Amino acid sequence: MTPEIPQFIINGSGFCVLPIITLAVTGPMTYIAIGLLVLLFLPLVWLGAKTWHWLHVTAVVFLFGASVSFMIAASHVANLHLQYKPRYASTKAQVEKKNEEILELESGPRNVVPPPVPGNIGTASENPDAPLSTCRIALARIIIDRGRVWRGCQITAANAAAGQFEVVTALGEGVEKHGIVANDVLYVFAETATLDDGRKLPKEYVGEYKVTAATNNAVTLNLTTGDGVDGAHTLLNQSVTLSLYALMPIDGHIFFAATESLSNFQPPVFGDMLTAADLKSPQVFTDPVGYRPDQPGALPRIAQLYGQDGAILDAITNEYARDGGGWREGDRPENHWVRVQFLKPYEFAADSVAEQGVTAGFYFDPTNGRAEVPTLRNPGAVEGQVKLEAADYAINDFALFPFNEETQSLIDQQICQPTDNIYVRQLNDYAFAFHRGFQVRSSLFQYDQLVREEIASLQRAQQRTDRQINARETERDKLTSDKGKFDREQEVAADYLNTLNQKWGSLQAELSRLYQENVTLEEQLSEISEQVTQSVEADVKQGN
CATH class of the missing domain: 1.20.5 (Single alpha-helices involved in coiled-coils or other helix-helix interfaces)
Known part of the structure; x- marks a missing residue:
């Protein structure tokens, strides 16, 4: 039997009205104690029933049952409290210890400056105690530097206007040759000033160069394009150091993040990105040594050359600043991704049909996101297929998918359901x-x-x-003048024609009258001639 624990019943006003003792007991002792209470209670009720009203007796019986039930429940609660209180304290201490261990794994021991690099495995520079933050930085640098990289290369001679430079490469300890040969194509970046830890980092891309000559520790570089990157090569001089890349660094979301992401599936999924102001006037690194301080960076130069009141520059920087945040109406469909919650297992293709080497291109097929690099391909029973079963992941897990027909098909099949709309910047080659x-x-x-x-x-x-x-206008003016004269002559001719027509009409009327008179005179003449003829014939007859 565990120790007795005083318990109190508190009424609505907050005052203790009835102290009780609960016994945190287990096993048959609980039932023996309850049986004794019942045996003691029954005679008392029997004696009281002789003088009490039946309602009082009924109330006492129910009160006794409720008290016994409460006492049993309280005893079990007290027992659980005594059992789990030390467990809670122990578990809490273990959680605090594990959180401290996680913090040390992520950032290193407290009050200890983490090493800048984890070092190379199997060499004297290896640092197995490097924290995850350092390892993440090193991993990101390895991902960016997917090919050979030569840092700290010093310009010894330059014809900046023509884009021709002679460069001495910085060789590591024990390295005699840089490995660069003629006709290699290198991507050149101007480096920052020396940082506090002695490193120099690439700051600004100055163009693609072809190696025209190479010795053990020096190369001659010629710009492959006339203008380069908006003339950035013209700013290079012998005080600038260069980073030479055999392959152009790849694009990535986390490379433009100011903080780490707290969750892969909640905005911002890639962490807080650099702001548009930071991208327009980058302050991530210091300016390259030897650059003119009045020379703007690449993005401001683009704005000066092609900007329309900053519209193009804002469009470029906003894509980077909004990466991993919420998707808005009016954004391009290509940037629309959705955070989905799985409701059931399903099988999908994870590998691309095309297989490439690590340095041949992207790690994933840019058209569908499937793996192309052998080290990332799925070695399952069915080549290129991944089957997510209930044993592999928990239902209600989250994932981030592009919002396309395939994702919509999963939603329609109720394999998953959308929870958030995410804006994801398309990566660039x-x-x-x-x-x-x-x-x-x-x-x-x-x-x-x-x-x-x-x-x-x-x-x-x-x-x-x-x-x-x-000429035609001059001719037109003359024709217009001639037409005016012709119109005036035509008017005169028309008037003369009207006069002639009038005279012709009057003459016709006069001729008609004369004709009528002639006809009348002719008739009269005919009558007179006939009369004369008759008179002559009569005289002739009379003369005979």
Whole structure:
């Protein structure tokens, strides 16, 4: 039997009205105690029933049952409290200890500066106690530097205007050759000033260069495009150090995040991104040594050259600043992703049909996100297929999918349900983007030249047309003058014609009258002639 624990019943006013003793007992002792209470209670009720009203007896019976039930429940609660109180204290201490261990794994021991790099495995520089924050930074750097990288390269001779540089490469301890050969194509970045830990980091992309000559520790670089990256190569001098990349660093969401993500499936899914103001005037690293302080960065230069009141610059920076945040109506469908909650298992294809090496391109097929690199492909029973079963993951787990027909099909099949709309920036292939940009710019220059020639041709044709127009206008003016004279002559002729018509009408009337008179005279003459003839014939007859 455990110790007795005083318990109190508190009424509505807050005062203790009835102290009780609950026995935290287990096993048959509980039932023996209850039986003794019942045996004691029954005679007392029997004796009281002789003088009490039946309602009082009934109330006492129910009160006794309720008290016994409460006492049993209170004893069990007290027993659980005594059992789990030390467990809670022990578990709490274990949780605090584990949280401290997690914090040490993430950031290193308290009051100890974490090492800048975890070191190379199996070498003297290996640091097995490096925290996760350092390892994450190193992993991100490895992901970016997916090919060979030469840092701290010093310019020894330069023709900046032509984009030609002689560079001495920084070789590691025991390394005699840099491994660069003629005709290699390198991507060149200007480095920052030396940081507190002695490192220099790439700050600004200055163009793609072809190696025209190489020795054990030096190379000669020629710019492959005439203008480079908006003329950034013209700012290079011998005080600037360079980072040379055999492969263009890949794009990524976390590379532009100011803080780590607390959750992969809740906004912001990639952490708090750099703001648009930070991207327009980057303060992540210091400016490269030797750059003119009045020279704006790449994005401000783009704004100056092509900006329309900052609209293009804002459109570029907003994509990076909003990455991983909420999706809004009016955003492009390509940026629309959804956070889904799984309701049942399902099977899906995880690997791309095309297989590539690590340095051949992206790790994933950009059209569907499936793995192309052998180390990321699924070695399951069915090649390229992943089957998520209940044993593999818990129902109600979350995932982040692009909002497309496939995702909509999963939602329609009730395999998952959407919970949040996420804005996800489309990743860029920067090497392709710059090549494409150079091609587009070259095409635009050629098109511009053709348009200029067409404009000149049209201007010459316009001049000829203007001369013809002037001649035709002069001819028109003369014809207009002639037409005015002709119209006046036509009016005079019309008036004369009207006069002639009037005279003709009067003459016709006069001729008609004369004709009628002639006819009358002819008739009269005929009558007179007949009379004369008759008279002559009569005289002749009389003369015989």
